[in-house]
Structures are given as structure tokens and as C-alpha cells.
Amino acid sequence: MMEKLAINEHGPQHKQAFDEPLWWSLFSAGGVCFAVILPAVILFIAICLPLGLLPAGALSYERASNLLFSVPGFLFVGAVVCLPLFHAAHRLRHGLFDISVGNDILNKKLMYGAAALLSVLALGLVVAGMLR
Amino acid sequence: MQQRDFDIVIVGGGGAGLRAAIGAAEHAKEHKTPQRIALLSKVYPMRSHTVAAEGGAAAVTSAEDSHQAHFDDTVSGGDWLVEQGVVDYFVHHAYQELVQMERWGCPWSRKDDGQVQVRRFGGMKTARTWFAADKTGFHMLHTLFQTSLKYPEIERFDEYFVLDLAVHEGAVIGVIALQVATGELTLLRAKAVILATGGAGRLFRFNTNAGIVTGDGMAMAYRHGVALRDMEFVQYHPTGLPGSGILITEACRGEGGILLNKDGYRYLQDYGLGPETPLGKPENKYMELGPRDKLSQAFWQEQQAGRTGKFGDSDVVYLDLRHLGEKYILERLPFICELAKSYINVDPVKEPIPIRPAVHYTMGGIETDPLCETSIAGLYAAGECASVGLHGANRLGSNSLTELLVFGRLAGEQASKRAAQTEWADTRLLEAQAERQQATLARLCDGEGSGESWVELKHAMVQAMESGCGIYRTEEGMRHSLETMRQLRERYAKIRVNDTSKIFNTELLECIELGYGLDIAEASCLGALERRESRGAHQRLDEGMQKRDDVNYLKHSQVFYQGEAPAELRWQDVDVRFSAPAERAYGDAGKGGKV
Amino acid sequence: MSTEQITTKSVSTNNTSIKHISVKRYLPDSSAEAYWQQYEMPVDDSTSLLDALNHIKEQLDSTLSYRWSCRMAICGSCGVMVNGIPKLGCKTFLRDYEGEIRIEPLSHFPVQRDLVVDMEIFLEHLAAVKPYLIDDNPVKPYDPKAPETYQQTPEQLARYKQFANCINCGLCYSACPQFGLNPEFLGPAALTLAHRYNLDSRDHGKKQRMTELNRHEGVWSCTFVGFCSQVCPKHVDPAAAVNQGKVEAAKHTLIALFKG
Amino acid sequence: MHKSSSQRLPPLKRNWWLKHRFFKLYMLREATVLPLVFFTLCLLAGMVALLQGADSWQGWIAFMGSPIVLLLNLLALAASLFHAATFFVLFPRVMPLRIAGHSLPDKAIVAGQWAGVVAVALLFFWLLGRA
Incomplete structure (x- = not known):
């Protein structure tokens, strides 16, 4: 019970967190995508497709390429890959803080950095496909 | 032992204490005499009992209303045992204080056009009671507390229990307080001290008051020779919950609630408050909108006649709101619904609320002059602990929330004025x-x-x-x-x-x-x-004592402390300069009287 | 008015039974460690936890310390942990508990003694957000000789009214793991109070408050656990206020960005 | 009053969330992003495969059909639905919608969001449900 008594030495800090609104906005947008779009995406692509429940040719190599390597495909990747990645990064960062793993400044860089890298990769793949 | 110096020390962090602190700070600022103000409270200020006031705060607001009418209501409500000069000052300063609260952010209930809304209250001639749903005291206290945070000159001593005033040669020189968390004594030297410690409802077993309402400030002043005035007048609020005594606001009746005995009969018409007003059409000064003393007395009479119902072990009558409709009840009286459901498992939307009178307010208190100063130089008192002479023999509902603003500010300003012209006493005396x-x-x-x-x-x-x-x-x-x-x-x-x-x-x-x-x-x-x-x-x-006796008793009682010996009583004349004592009448009987 | 007999439940309160309450005691001047103490007492359907504590204080053990005052859930004094959940003692009824009842001081605050915690940090956080009406250039300044109110419609009032109902009991801080993880986090009640004033049509202090809110220890420490709103005895929904504060802080940042 | 020297407790221990059901549910909600990340990585791999040609695309579909991957993606589906259930109720509290001075009931906003989920599923059905 006497473990308390860590006296707060540093005065009030007024350091503005101007980056947080960005992360939070991406988190929120990603959360919406995760909730509204992802159930259908997972159902059709990760479950129906491999189980062969989709009509033949629904996602044949040609059809899939046409669908993905296009402007709508670009937007699709933004909504089901990039934004959810930032959503995940945000929650992982806070989750790590919740269970006292690492330190927040480093975790932030790692998580959002990874999300950004993978997002660039994903969108890059679409662009590469379109230019092919 | 810690020792600190302040220009002004305020004891009590409720509505009056906070208003006094802000009033003093503003006064000092205005007169370019920087002053340090200490605000001591035995609880955190927002725990103070002002928080539990429900109904509202009175001030002449509409064009049809007049200062004279508010004055007359208050004087006759107090059965002429009031200081009329004080009431006059009060009614003329009430409105500006409520507007000031509004400017500080108090969320008063509103009319559709954005103007402040008023409601009816007992013993008042017209609707003049400002309210914030049925948590007026709560909103006022929090507004005052939050506003006080703006003033760096106000230093709070939360959970400091004041043990005694330090008085030297007829003047107050400071206070001695106990820091509750550590048990250490603290000496606060002061040029002026304001007592704002609230009432003493906890002297009684069955009351609407919080546990902290124990009359501390009254006793401190009293022990130093200040008279306690009119202490025999203790208000029973007619509507407390059985069992706990939790307050069910008078606003219930102001909004049109009715009182029934166990036969479903509106018994108040039998006690000089009739004739019966139509359901949902409350009329000021009639029936349920009579003053609190009359209503509590009517309950007692019904109880004697065996016409009260039972709730648990308590004799009760019933407060019926059902005809007001769910929407209106939830808009105007949400807290009442919460309280009745939590504490007696009754939903006022669906059932009448069983209620009974409970001790509510101490009309008397530390005698002060019209400027809030006591017989000890530099010692002021405001709010329920004080007897400035506003309430006389019976307080009208919604006058006290306004009182703590009007006289809290006045006490603060007076103390600030005094502090500017006074020096600290020698520390050794403290x-x-x-x-x-x-x-x-x-x-x-x-x-x-x-x-x-x-x-x-x-x-x-x-x-x-x-x-x-x-x-x-x-x-x-x-x-x-x-x-x-x-x-x-x-x-x-x-x-x-x-x-x-x-x-x-x-x-x-x-x-x-x-x-x-x-x-x-x-x-x-x-x-x-x-x-x-x-x-x-x-x-x-x-x-031979059942009637008012102006010949012998149109007088304030003053009780003086005598140490271990029995206390002594003296009588003091009442200020009746504006309105001669007259018959106090409500209902139709009151129609012919003064306007 | 008809003269029918009033039929209201005449309550069968007197289901008296014996209950055991365990209280976590901590008496720093006699022992460095906290310990559990059990009390036994008769209770009925109307017995609140506060009634029980008062019974202990007056009849069983006068050395038990706790805070209380209004006993009607408006002063905010009597918050304690009841079986691990923050509650107001006066609004908690023993009839709702089967078996053991374990009472502890509020979590996440330093314990001073028994059920009394040090609330100073809470008060500091409240004061930090400038929780008062700021109107630096009012159209009509307050004039005691011709006092005038602001205009505010019931709709404008309704926007913030719920958030003005906070009684500062501190239960939400005990429910908030983010405050437990980082006491510098301003926390639910303080952020709610800031939001209450930001939403008030009479106020113009949002920009000043935003410098407090838009900090890591401001709104951004909140992860919407939401337990604060669950335990709030006045249904203030602080979690909603804090997260609406995030939207405001985001807007604030955007504006700051454009203004450079 | 100046009291910036008030006491601070040390932070909670890392197992704090195991002590209450509410906090366990919170952690579960936060953990929904783990299967999400897995699925996203799968999707990324699929995009690479698609770029590489028809054979790798077929290979990717086969990979997606392996029991463990399938199981993890079923978990991701459940996670997305659980996430949706927890996320939708937050929306009206974060952004209360007001129309003509009256706030829209929370239930309507939540229902609207579920309607969105169904609409997206129908869109996919329209797109992929036929050859």
C-alpha cells in the first residue's frame, strides 16, 4: 500500500499532439472499413473462393486482374488494406501500452511505420499492375 | 504547526462561501488592493450541502412582478419576524445575482425563445423562481466552484476542519484549523473572516440534510459571544421521503403536483389554503403552493386525525404528479424520479410519492447586521449559518439559494473593504x-x-x-x-x-x-x-399560546453563550419600518389582504 | 378530486437478514499494510452500503474512516469499490448482493486511510481544463445596473446539459485503466467538463481549452474502453464526451494547420 | 490552489485487464486486429501472386484453402463482425447526428450501419456471385 509516493516533479506540459489527430482519423476510417466492408471481403475472398463456393471464373486470373488493377481496384485496396492496417497499427500501439510492452514513442514509429510501408507496397502493386 | 497569512479567510465552501470568495476577489481587483483569500472547507467544496438544493432561486423577473410583491411575500412568509430593511436590499439585488450566475455559465432552464424560465413556488405571489431542472443547487454550486478556479488569489484548503476562531479584543484575527488528512493544526492569520458554514439540520433525527450540516460555524461564533438569533425557528419541509428524509422538491408542487391524504383527498383545503385549485392548474399561494410551515402543520393535523397512510414504519401523505404526464415530469423533475425510484422504489410517473415532513432549514443563526458583520469586528456570516434577518419565522422556498448569492457577495465585499484598512494581529496571540x-x-x-x-x-x-x-x-x-x-x-x-x-x-x-x-x-x-x-x-x-402575540413577541430571540453555565436569552426589536404586521393568510383568505 | 383510497405499495421492507461485509482497512500510523476486516450486521431491503458503513461506524467499529455527506447521490463523496466495481455507497443497496461483499477504496488513487483516497490529482486535472465560461469579448458585458442574460434556446442547452451533470465523484477515474496506467491523463471527468463548456453556446473558450485537450495526456490517451460511462452514477457518458473531444481536437489541428 | 505536487500511484500491472469481465471484453475488442492483420497480409500476398501471373494466382488460392489459413480467416471473419458490433455503437456517441435540432436515436444510427454491411455484401454478391 505504501508503494505510492512517486511525487510528480515535472510541471504541466503543454506539448501539443498534432500528429495524434492524423493517426486517430486513419484509425477511425480504418475501423469503419473493417466493420462495414471487411466482413464481405473476408467471406467472399478468404472463405468462399478457396472453398470453391464462387461460380467458376468469378475470380479467375483474368477477372481478378481486371478488377484489381484498375482505379476502383486502387480504391478497394485503400479501403480494405491500407486503412485497416492503420486501424490495426493504432490498436496494436495502444494495446502494447496497455500491457506495458516497449515504450510508446518507439511503438508508435514501429506500428505506424509498418502500416505506412505495407500500404505503399499494396498501392504500388496496384499501380504496377495497371502499368503492366 | 503550519502558519499562513491571508487578508480574508472564508470558512465554508458551499454557495455562500464560494460567492463570498469571488465577491471579495472582484472587489479587491476593482479597488486595486491585491488580497489573498483562503477558502477553508471540511469537505471538497462541491460536496457542500448547497449541492442538494433542488427547486430554484427567487428573483423578480417578469414585467408583471414587482420588488414590492417579493418583499411582501417574504415578510408575510416570515410572519413579520424579518428585518425589513434587509428584505428590501435582498429583493433589489436578487435579479442581478441570478443574471451574474447565468453569465458564469449556470445552465438555467430556458423558454423556447432563449430567455430564462421561471416556475411557481410556495408562498410566492407569482412565478419568480429560476431553476435548472430540479438540480438548481447542484448547478449553482458547481458553477460557483468552477468559476472560483479562475481566481489565483483564492487559495483553497480542502478538507480543513475549522476548530475555532481566534479573537482578540473584540476583533477576529484568524482561525485555527485541523488538516483532516494529516491531523496537523494550521493557523491562518486574517484581517477578516467570513463564516459560511451552513445550517444545523442534523440536530434533528429526521431531516433532509447532508451529514455535514452540523452547525459548526454557528457554534464557533456563539462560543465567542456572538448571539444566535431566532434559533427556535426550524423549518420542516413538507415533502421528504419516508425512511431517509431525502428531499422531494417543492418544485413538484410548483409544477402542479398535488398532496393527498390516504383517502385521496386534497386535505390542504381544510387548512385555510383553499379553495381547491383545478388539477394541473396550480395557483400561487393556494393549496399546495402555500408556505412550508403551514403545509407541514397540516400534515401533523392529518396524522392526528388518522388520515395519513403508511409506508414502512412512517406515516405518510401522497404527492401525486401523474397528471403532469411522463414527458413533462422527466423534463422538469428528472432528479425526483431518480430519487423516488432508487430510494423507495416508486416511479412518480406511475404512482403517487409517499412523503412526510422532515427538518430542512435553520431560519435562525449567527446574528449579523444588514452588512453581514457580527458583533465581533471583522467577523462576517452569510448563508444558512447567518441570521441576517431575511427569513424570520419561516423561510419561503427558493429565497435561500438567492440569499447565499446576495449576502455571500455582500459579505465578501465587506470583508475585502475591512481587510484593506486593517493590519494583521501579532502571531503570538494566535x-x-x-x-x-x-x-x-x-x-x-x-x-x-x-x-x-x-x-x-x-x-x-x-x-x-x-x-x-x-x-x-x-x-x-x-x-x-x-x-x-x-x-x-x-x-x-x-x-x-x-x-x-x-x-x-x-x-x-x-x-x-x-x-x-x-x-x-x-x-x-x-x-x-x-x-x-x-x-x-x-x-x-x-x-393561550396558539396565536401570534405581537405585543410581547414581535421580537427576535437572542441567545448568548455562558460557557458551562446555562445559556442566556434576550429579546431584540424587529425592523418593521415598511410593513406593519398584519394577518398572515393564504388561499382565498389572503385575497383581501395586502397586494 | 375523487376520494378513492390511495393504493401504493406499502412496501414489505422488513426482509431483515444478516450480511457480512469485508472492508479493506488501511491505518498508516499503525500498520504499513492493508488488511481485510469483516463485519456482520442486520440489513433489510432498503439498507444502502452507506447505511451499512454508518452502522459499522456507530455500532461496531468507530475507527473505520470513509467519506460521505448527502446520502442522495448528488454530492459525490462516497465512492468506493464494491466487489471490484466503483460505486456510490449511498446508491448501492445490499439487497442486490448475494454472498460476500468486498469494499475497497477507489482504485487508481493513493489511499490515505481505510476507504479514503487522495483526490488532489483529480482536482488538479479538473482545474487544468479551464472549466468555466470564457467570454473574453462579450457582446454585452455584465452590468450590475442593467443586468442582462445571454440567450440560449432549450436546444442549445440540450447539447451540453448531460455533460453538466457530473458530480465529480471520481468513479470514472477508478474505472479508467488509462488513468491507472498514466495518472497524468486528464481523465474522463475533466475532459467531459471541458467538453461541456466547449459545447455551451455562451462560451468562447474552446481554443484555450484545446491546448490542454489536444495533448497526449488530453483526449489522446483515451482508448474508448467505455467503463467510465458504465459506472457513472449520473449517466453523464464521459466516454462520449472524451471521444467527441477527439473530433474537436482533430478539427482544431486542421484549422491550426491551415492558419500555419 | 497550487498543488501540482500531489501523489501519483505507480502504473497498473500489465495483467490489470484480467481482473474484470468488462476489461477482458475490451482486450478482445482490441485483439480483433490480430486476425485482421493476418488477413491483410494474405491479401497482400494474393496481390503479389496476381501480379506474378496465373499460376501463382492459383497457388495463392490453394494456399488460402489450407486448413490453418482457412481457420485463421474464419477467425478474421468473426473478428470483423465482433468489431462491427462494438464499433457501431460507438459511432453515435462520438458523432451524435442532429437533424433540425433533434438528435437521431442511437438505435437508428446503429441499424443504418448494419444496413451498410449488408449492402456491401450484396454488392460483392452482385460482383462475384455470378460468373
Whole structure:
């Protein structure tokens, strides 16, 4: 019970967190995508497709390429890959803080950095496909 | 022992104390005399009992209303035992204070056009009560507390229990307080001190008051020779919940709620408050909108006649709101619904609320002049602890929330004025008094007392107050109560606490509060016994004393402390310069009277 | 008015039974460690936890310390942990508990003694957000000689009214793991109070408050656990206020960005 | 009053969330992003495969059909639905929608969001449900 008594030495800090609104906005947008779009995406692509429940040719190599390597495909990747990645990064960062793993400044860089890298990769793949 | 110097020390962090602090700070700023203000409270300020006020705050607001009307209502409501000059000042400053609260952010309920809304209240001629749903005191207190945070000159001492005033040669020089968290004594030297410690409802067993309402400030001033005035007038609020005494606001009736006995009959028409007003059409000063003393007395009469119902062990009548409709009830009286559901499992939308009178307010208190100063130079009092002369023999609902603003500010300004012209007293004078306090505490904690239990004494006190000084009183009952108080005071001298810890020793605080309580309870009983008439909240059943007696008793009672000896009573003239005493009448009977 | 007999439940309160309450005691001047103490008492359907504590204080053990005052859930004094959940003692009824009842001081605050915690940090956080009406250039300054109110329609009032109902009991801080993880986090009640004033049509202090809110220890420490709103005895929904504060802080940042 | 020297407790221990059901549910909600990340990585791999040609695309579909991957993606589906259930109720509290001075009931906003989920599923059905 006497473990308390860590006296707060540093005065009030007024350091503005101007980056947080960005992360939070991406988190929120990603959360919406995760909730509204992802159930259908997972159902059709990760479950129906491999189980062969989709009509033949629904996602044949040609059809899939046409669908993905296009402007709508670009937007699709933004909504089901990039934004959810930032959503995940945000929650992982806070989750790590919740269970006292690492330190927040480093975790932030790692998580959002990874999300950004993978997002660039994903969108890059679409662009590469379109230019092919 | 910590020692600090302040220009002004305010004891009590409720509505009056906070308003005084802000008033003093503003006054000092305006007069370019920077002042340090200490605000001491035995609880965090937002826990103060102002928080529990529900109904509203009165001020002349509409064009049809007039200062004269508010004055007349207050004077006759107080059965002419009021200081009329004070009432005059009050009604003329009420509105500006409520507007000031609005400018500080108080969320007053509104009309569709954005103007502040008013509601009806008992004993008031027209609707003039500002409200914030049914949590007016809560919103006012939090607004004041939050506003006080703007002022760096106000230094708060939260959970500091004031043990005594330091007085030297007829002038106050500071206070001695106990820091509850550590048990350390703190000396605060001051040029002016304001007492804003609230009432003493906890002298009675069944009351609407918070546990902290123990009359501390009254006792402190009283022990230094300031008169307690009109202490026999204790208001019973007609509508408390059975069992707990939790307050069900008068606003319920202001909004159109009705009172029924067990036969479903609106019994108030039998007590000079009729004729019956139509359902959902409340009329000021009629029926349920009569003053609190009359309504509580009517309950007692119904109880004697066997026309009250039962709820648990309590005799009750019923407050019926159902005809107001769910939407209206939830908009205007949400807190009442929450309280009734939580504490007696009754939904006011669907059922009448069983209620009974409970002790609510101490009309009397520390005697002050119209500028809030007591007979000790530099010592001011405001709010329920004070008797500035506003309420007389019966307070009108919604006058007290306004009172703590009007007189809180006035006391703050007066104290600031005095502080600008006064020097601190020699510290050694305070230290001497602090040593006395140290000795008193030591006696309570490890003295050789016979081990009288504070619990037993407290229960004996509240029982005696209730049985002898209730809604109706008899010579015999009051005499017995007074005797009891004197015996209890003797027994108190031998009291001892079990808990000797210095840290947050609430048992010690209870004991000290009990000591305060016994002193003022004696004053209250003495005033009651000696007032051989019936007036306002003081109603006697004794032969020949059932009527008001202006010849002998148009006078304030003043009780003076005499140490261990019995207290002494004197009589003081009342200021009746504007309105001669007249018949106090409500309902149709009041129609012919003064406008 | 008809003269029918009033039929209201005449309550069968007196289901008296014996209950055990365990209280976590901590008496720093006699022992460095906290310990559990059990009390036994008769209770009925109307007995609140506060009634029980008062019974202990007066009849069983006068050394037990706790805070209380209004006993009607408006002063905010009597918050304690009841079986691990923050509650107001006066609004908690023993009839709702089967078996053991374990009472502890509020979590996440330093314990001073028994059930009394040090609330200073809470008060500091409240004061930090400038919780008062700020109107630096009011159209009409307050004039005591011709006092005038602001205009505010019931709709404008309704926007913030719920958030003005906070009684500062501190239960939400005990429910908030983010405050437990980092006491510098301003926390639910303080952020709610800031939001209450930001939403008030009479106020113009949002920009000043935003410098407090838009900090890591401001709104951004909240992860919408939401337990604060669950335990709030006045249904203030602090979680909603804090997260609406995030939207405001985001807007604030955007504006700051454009203004450079 | 100046009291910036008030006491601070040390932070909670890392197992704090195991002590209450509410906090366990919170952690579960936060953990929904783990299967999400897995699925996203799968999707990324699929995009690489698609770029590489028809054979790798077929290989990717086969990979997606392996029991463990399938199981993890079923978990991701459940996670997305659980996430949706927890996320939708937050929306009206974060952004209360007001129309003509009256706030829209929370239930309507939540229902609207579920309607969105169904609409997206129908869109996919329209797109992929036929050859």
C-alpha cells in the first residue's frame, strides 16, 4: 500500500499532439472499413473462393486482374488494406501500452511505420499492375 | 504547526462561501488592493450541502412582478419576524445575482425563445423562481466552484476542519484549523473572516440534510459571544421521503403536483389554503403552493386525525404528479424520479410519492447586521449559518439559494473593504489560542474522560430535538428537551474517542461536531421555550399560546453563550419600518389582504 | 378530486437478514499494510452500503474512516469499490448482493486511510481544463445596473446539459485503466467538463481549452474502453464526451494547420 | 490552489485487464486486429501472386484453402463482425447526428450501419456471385 509516493516533479506540459489527430482519423476510417466492408471481403475472398463456393471464373486470373488493377481496384485496396492496417497499427500501439510492452514513442514509429510501408507496397502493386 | 497569512479567510465552501470568495476577489481587483483569500472547507467544496438544493432561486423577473410583491411575500412568509430593511436590499439585488450566475455559465432552464424560465413556488405571489431542472443547487454550486478556479488569489484548503476562531479584543484575527488528512493544526492569520458554514439540520433525527450540516460555524461564533438569533425557528419541509428524509422538491408542487391524504383527498383545503385549485392548474399561494410551515402543520393535523397512510414504519401523505404526464415530469423533475425510484422504489410517473415532513432549514443563526458583520469586528456570516434577518419565522422556498448569492457577495465585499484598512494581529496571540485547541484535542483523544460515547450522546440529542421541538411544541416537551441538552453538555465534557490516529480521524470530527451541535441545540430549545406564542414554524399547543402575540413577541430571540453555565436569552426589536404586521393568510383568505 | 383510497405499495421492507461485509482497512500510523476486516450486521431491503458503513461506524467499529455527506447521490463523496466495481455507497443497496461483499477504496488513487483516497490529482486535472465560461469579448458585458442574460434556446442547452451533470465523484477515474496506467491523463471527468463548456453556446473558450485537450495526456490517451460511462452514477457518458473531444481536437489541428 | 505536487500511484500491472469481465471484453475488442492483420497480409500476398501471373494466382488460392489459413480467416471473419458490433455503437456517441435540432436515436444510427454491411455484401454478391 505504501508503494505510492512517486511525487510528480515535472510541471504541466503543454506539448501539443498534432500528429495524434492524423493517426486517430486513419484509425477511425480504418475501423469503419473493417466493420462495414471487411466482413464481405473476408467471406467472399478468404472463405468462399478457396472453398470453391464462387461460380467458376468469378475470380479467375483474368477477372481478378481486371478488377484489381484498375482505379476502383486502387480504391478497394485503400479501403480494405491500407486503412485497416492503420486501424490495426493504432490498436496494436495502444494495446502494447496497455500491457506495458516497449515504450510508446518507439511503438508508435514501429506500428505506424509498418502500416505506412505495407500500404505503399499494396498501392504500388496496384499501380504496377495497371502499368503492366 | 503550519502558519499562513491571508487578508480574508472564508470558512465554508458551499454557495455562500464560494460567492463570498469571488465577491471579495472582484472587489479587491476593482479597488486595486491585491488580497489573498483562503477558502477553508471540511469537505471538497462541491460536496457542500448547497449541492442538494433542488427547486430554484427567487428573483423578480417578469414585467408583471414587482420588488414590492417579493418583499411582501417574504415578510408575510416570515410572519413579520424579518428585518425589513434587509428584505428590501435582498429583493433589489436578487435579479442581478441570478443574471451574474447565468453569465458564469449556470445552465438555467430556458423558454423556447432563449430567455430564462421561471416556475411557481410556495408562498410566492407569482412565478419568480429560476431553476435548472430540479438540480438548481447542484448547478449553482458547481458553477460557483468552477468559476472560483479562475481566481489565483483564492487559495483553497480542502478538507480543513475549522476548530475555532481566534479573537482578540473584540476583533477576529484568524482561525485555527485541523488538516483532516494529516491531523496537523494550521493557523491562518486574517484581517477578516467570513463564516459560511451552513445550517444545523442534523440536530434533528429526521431531516433532509447532508451529514455535514452540523452547525459548526454557528457554534464557533456563539462560543465567542456572538448571539444566535431566532434559533427556535426550524423549518420542516413538507415533502421528504419516508425512511431517509431525502428531499422531494417543492418544485413538484410548483409544477402542479398535488398532496393527498390516504383517502385521496386534497386535505390542504381544510387548512385555510383553499379553495381547491383545478388539477394541473396550480395557483400561487393556494393549496399546495402555500408556505412550508403551514403545509407541514397540516400534515401533523392529518396524522392526528388518522388520515395519513403508511409506508414502512412512517406515516405518510401522497404527492401525486401523474397528471403532469411522463414527458413533462422527466423534463422538469428528472432528479425526483431518480430519487423516488432508487430510494423507495416508486416511479412518480406511475404512482403517487409517499412523503412526510422532515427538518430542512435553520431560519435562525449567527446574528449579523444588514452588512453581514457580527458583533465581533471583522467577523462576517452569510448563508444558512447567518441570521441576517431575511427569513424570520419561516423561510419561503427558493429565497435561500438567492440569499447565499446576495449576502455571500455582500459579505465578501465587506470583508475585502475591512481587510484593506486593517493590519494583521501579532502571531503570538494566535499561537496562544492554538495551544488551547491542542489541549482540547488531546483531552478528547487521550484524556481521562469516563469514556462517554459520542454515538449515545448524538442519538439522545437528535431524539430530544425531534420529540420536543417538532412541528408542534409544548411547554413540557421543550422544557424536557432543554434539560436534556444541558445534561448532554455535561456528559459531553467526559467524552472520549476510540480512534487516536492523526490521519483522517472522522470519529474525532464527529465528536467535535457533536460538541458544536449540543451548544446550539441548547440555544434552539431555550429560544423555543421562551417564545410563548405561535409564529411561523414555531407552533405551540399550549393554552393561550396558539396565536401570534405581537405585543410581547414581535421580537427576535437572542441567545448568548455562558460557557458551562446555562445559556442566556434576550429579546431584540424587529425592523418593521415598511410593513406593519398584519394577518398572515393564504388561499382565498389572503385575497383581501395586502397586494 | 375523487376520494378513492390511495393504493401504493406499502412496501414489505422488513426482509431483515444478516450480511457480512469485508472492508479493506488501511491505518498508516499503525500498520504499513492493508488488511481485510469483516463485519456482520442486520440489513433489510432498503439498507444502502452507506447505511451499512454508518452502522459499522456507530455500532461496531468507530475507527473505520470513509467519506460521505448527502446520502442522495448528488454530492459525490462516497465512492468506493464494491466487489471490484466503483460505486456510490449511498446508491448501492445490499439487497442486490448475494454472498460476500468486498469494499475497497477507489482504485487508481493513493489511499490515505481505510476507504479514503487522495483526490488532489483529480482536482488538479479538473482545474487544468479551464472549466468555466470564457467570454473574453462579450457582446454585452455584465452590468450590475442593467443586468442582462445571454440567450440560449432549450436546444442549445440540450447539447451540453448531460455533460453538466457530473458530480465529480471520481468513479470514472477508478474505472479508467488509462488513468491507472498514466495518472497524468486528464481523465474522463475533466475532459467531459471541458467538453461541456466547449459545447455551451455562451462560451468562447474552446481554443484555450484545446491546448490542454489536444495533448497526449488530453483526449489522446483515451482508448474508448467505455467503463467510465458504465459506472457513472449520473449517466453523464464521459466516454462520449472524451471521444467527441477527439473530433474537436482533430478539427482544431486542421484549422491550426491551415492558419500555419 | 497550487498543488501540482500531489501523489501519483505507480502504473497498473500489465495483467490489470484480467481482473474484470468488462476489461477482458475490451482486450478482445482490441485483439480483433490480430486476425485482421493476418488477413491483410494474405491479401497482400494474393496481390503479389496476381501480379506474378496465373499460376501463382492459383497457388495463392490453394494456399488460402489450407486448413490453418482457412481457420485463421474464419477467425478474421468473426473478428470483423465482433468489431462491427462494438464499433457501431460507438459511432453515435462520438458523432451524435442532429437533424433540425433533434438528435437521431442511437438505435437508428446503429441499424443504418448494419444496413451498410449488408449492402456491401450484396454488392460483392452482385460482383462475384455470378460468373
